[in-house]
Amino acid sequence: MRTRKKTLEKRFSLIEAKGRFKTACNQIFHLLQRLREIKKRYKMTQRSGNGVFRYNLRLKMSVIEGVCSMYYNYAYHKADRIAELRRDLFNDYGLPQSRPYSRVKKRSIQ
Structure with a gap:
C-alpha cells in the first residue's frame, strides 16, 4: 500500500512539474x-x-x-525533475527505442 501511495504522489508531482515547466516556457x-x-x-x-x-x-x-535568464534556469531545473520522475515511475531514460549501434559501420584497422 505504501508503494502505491508513493507512486501516486510521484505521478501528481510529475503532472505538477509538467504544468510548471510549460508555464515557464510560455513566459520565456x-x-x-x-x-x-x-x-x-x-x-x-x-x-x-x-x-x-x-x-x-x-x-x-x-x-x-x-x-x-531566471526563467531559463527554473525551466532547466523543472526539466531535470520531470526526467527524474519519469525514470522513477516508468524507467524512461528519454532515449530512442531503436538500437543506436545498428547503423554504425565497423572500420577495419589498417
Missing part, C-alpha cells in the same frame, strides 16, 4: 517577444538620436534579459 516565449519589441524601439531611438529614451529602453532590456 512572451519575454523574448517583448525583448524583440523593445530592441526594435531601441534601434529606432538610436537612429533618431533620443538619448533619454535609449537609456530607458536599455534598462528595460537588461531587466527582461535578467528575468528571462
Whole structure:
C-alpha cells in the first residue's frame, strides 16, 4: 500500500512539474517577444538620436534579459525533475527505442 501511495504522489508531482515547466516556457516565449519589441524601439531611438529614451529602453532590456535568464534556469531545473520522475515511475531514460549501434559501420584497422 505504501508503494502505491508513493507512486501516486510521484505521478501528481510529475503532472505538477509538467504544468510548471510549460508555464515557464510560455513566459520565456512572451519575454523574448517583448525583448524583440523593445530592441526594435531601441534601434529606432538610436537612429533618431533620443538619448533619454535609449537609456530607458536599455534598462528595460537588461531587466527582461535578467528575468528571462531566471526563467531559463527554473525551466532547466523543472526539466531535470520531470526526467527524474519519469525514470522513477516508468524507467524512461528519454532515449530512442531503436538500437543506436545498428547503423554504425565497423572500420577495419589498417
